[in-house]
Amino acid sequence: MRGVFIKLVTGVEGEIRVPGDKSISHRAALLGGMAHGETHVSNFLLGQDCLSTLRCLKQLGVSSERQGTEVWIRGEGMEAWTEPTDVLDAGNSGTTSRLMLGVLAGSPFAVTLTGDESLRSRPMRRVTDPLKQMGAQIVGRNNGNLAPLTMMGGQLQGRAFQTTVASAQVKSAIILAGLRASGETRVEEPALSRDHTERMLRGFGVEVLSEKTVVRVHGGGRLTGQDVSVPGDISSAAFFLVLGSLVGRGKIILPNVGVNPTRTGILDVLRAMGADIELIDVSEICGEPRATLCVRPAQLKGIEIGGDMIPRLIDEIPILAVAASLAEGETVIRDAGELRVKETDRIRTVAEGLNALGAKVEELPDGLRIQGQQSLRGGQANSLGDHRLAMAWAIAGMLSKEGVSVEDMAAADVSYPDFLAVIKKVAR
Ligand code: S3P
Numbered sequence: 001m002r003g004v005f006i007k008l009v010t011g012v013e014g015e016i017r018v019p020g021d022k023s024i025s026h027r028a029a030l031l032g033g034m035a036h037g038e039t040h041v042s043n044f045l046l047g048q049d050c051l052s053t054l055r056c057l058k059q060l061g062v063s064s065e066r067q068g069t070e071v072w073i074r075g076e077g078m079e080a081w082t083e084p085t086d087v088l089d090a091g092n093s094g095t096t097s098r099l100m101l102g103v104l105a106g107s108p109f110a111v112t113l114t115g116d117e118s119l120r121s122r123p124m125r126r127v128t129d130p131l132k133q134m135g136a137q138i139v140g141r142n143n144g145n146l147a148p149l150t151m152m153g154g155q156l157q158g159r160a161f162q163t164t165v166a167s168a169q170v171k172s173a174i175i176l177a178g179l180r181a182s183g184e185t186r187v188e189e190p191a192l193s194r195d196h197t198e199r200m201l202r203g204f205g206v207e208v209l210s211e212k213t214v215v216r217v218h219g220g221g222r223l224t225g226q227d228v229s230v231p232g233d234i235s236s237a238a239f240f241l242v243l244g245s246l247v248g249r250g251k252i253i254l255p256n257v258g259v260n261p262t263r264t265g266i267l268d269v270l271r272a273m274g275a276d277i278e279l280i281d282v283s284e285i286c287g288e289p290r291a292t293l294c295v296r297p298a299q300l301k302g303i304e305i306g307g308d309m310i311p312r313l314i315d316e317i318p319i320l321a322v323a324a325s326l327a328e329g330e331t332v333i334r335d336a337g338e339l340r341v342k343e344t345d346r347i348r349t350v351a352e353g354l355n356a357l358g359a360k361v362e363e364l365p366d367g368l369r370i371q372g373q374q375s376l377r378g379g380q381a382n383s384l385g386d387h388r389l390a391m392a393w394a395i396a397g398m399l400s401k402e403g404v405s406v407e408d409m410a411a412a413d414v415s416y417p418d419f420l421a422v423i424k425k426v427a428r
Contacts, residue, residue: 011250016252021045021258038072049319052101063303092118095169098169101138101151112210115147134157138152140392175187184219200286203228232254235266260288302370317333317350332370381404390419
């Protein structure tokens with residue numbers, strides 16, 4: 001099998017500025033496009049997913065300019081968006097597709113939205129059903145559940161929803177539609193998911209009421225262009241938190257990482273496992289807290305996680321599973337059935353991928369049971385086009401006796417374009 005070979009490293013040292021947060025970059029572009037006046041975004045993530053959001057906006061008549069990681073979006077309000085002359089392609093991005101459907105539900109024109117093979121297999125009824133109930137017309141394969149989806153937006157009516165999964169994409173799609181609906185729109189979720197949309201909307205001048213797991217907005221709010229400084233992505237930092245914990249020696253410093261409490265489950269869990277992670281220089285800019293993280297090696301022990309913790313670290317479970325396979329004792333992850341509908345079925349792909357490297361992982365219906373070991377053998381792994389698997393396997397390679405050959409490492413470009421160069425730089 002061909003692939004990128006990642007070999008065992010005995011130490012690490014250095015400072016890594018992880019790229020901008022994916023969720024926040026998407027929202028900055030989208031809200032910038034909905035606002036009146038210019039929005040300037042700094043530290044925008046140049047991953048394929050966020051570029052998909054910019055490309056879709058362009059097709060809707062929203063122009064932007066980019067210089068490195070700085071983006072300027074010329075917003076003229078949602079009323080100025082125009083019917084696209086071709087299909088919108090969200091690529092691999094669940095966030096682009098679901099949030100975009102939310103905004104477009106209030107636009108009086110037809111749009112067809114599609115994506116790559118993975119996105120076309122991911123469930124969309126969770127957003128199309130509520131948007132239909134608010135008044136949008138949507139048709140698609142599998143009774144409106146699978147892209148390509150065609151939507152005819154228009155007059156929306158605010159409603160109250162109780163979602164069955166804690167999903168920020170669903171919550172955000174409903175809130176964004178609610179901004180264009182008459183009356184109040186209310187979303188209650190079973191556990192709190194990431195709240196970047198709520199925070200950023202307030203920054204753009206819209207009133208959003210949040211109380212525990214309930215969010216309410218009124219239609220008719222006007223967004224005004226802003227300066228948005230995107231913090232580093234904790235989901236990208238997580239790979240180095242695990243590497244820095246399990247490598248033999250050295251220290252990794254990660255400046256400017258977003259530490260919004262709806263995203264810091266990985267810090268809480270790694271620390272509960274025994275990790276030595278320090279948070280310094282905590283500050284809040286543009287409504288989003290950030291800090292410098294410093295990680296040093298430590299013996300990790302197994303843990304049981306589930307419940308409300310899961311939405312706070314859902315994207316970090318692949319790399320957490322690598323950590324658990326090198327911890328002392330058993331780790332059990334439950335209530336994480338959502339992993340089955342991510343870029344891949346991450347319960348199956350993580351279990352099969354890690355077992356092929358010599359780990360002992362059992363697939364559970366809604367999670368994983370992992371027996372920690374002193375070492376991993378290594379071998380061959382495949383990202384299956386899933387960015388987080390590509391990076392998890394590369395880190396596993398740096399911690400495995402025989403290293404790991406990663407097939408389709410390029411998948412990492414979705415959220416971390418220079419990942420390979422960075423891990424080479426930090427290895428000692
Ligand atoms: C995201 C929400 C989460 C997460 C995804 C990004 C977002 O998905 O897994 O990577 O930006 O809103 P769900 O809303 O499907 O849980």
